[in-house]
Amino acid sequence: MSNKFDFFEKQKFLYFRSATTLSNDKRTESGDAADDTYGSVCIPVKDIVAFYPGNQLSVSDNKLTIAFKSIKRIMSDGANGNVLVHDMVILDTIAANDHKNIITAISQLIADPHGEDFIVIADVLKNEFISGVNGVTIAIADEFVDA
Secondary structure, eight states, X not given: XXXXXXXXXXXXXXXXXXXXXXXXOSEEOOSXXXXXXXXXXXXXXXXXXXXXXSOSSOOOTTEEEEEEEOTTOOEEEETXXXXXXXXXXXXXXXXXXXXXXXXXXXHHHHHOTTSOSEEEEEETTTTEEOTTEEEXXXXXXXXXXXX
């Protein structure tokens, strides 16, 4: 028999913090009305939609983007009408072209049945990173745009 808390018991979450001080662990206006940065974010694993090299602007040998469903369920004007905007975290990789190894490491942490439900991927403030990662940028879509 299930109860109302089963949803939380079966979830795993990924944690990212780009803030270097506690006072910077907050939302920061980026100047781009649709894309602000945040000091930290914790996302449910079920919301991941893609991993890809680089960031939203370019391919990079030393960056890995994890895209996930928008926290605010933001829509944007797309070529064929409204499309869902994805939020993202961009991991800085230590070695060039190490994307596959980092994706594998994250996948193993998620799949481990005896592992933690709260998985720290990158915490700049505490200098805590999974192997192969040494930094993170967090980008959360911030507004609704009508098509």
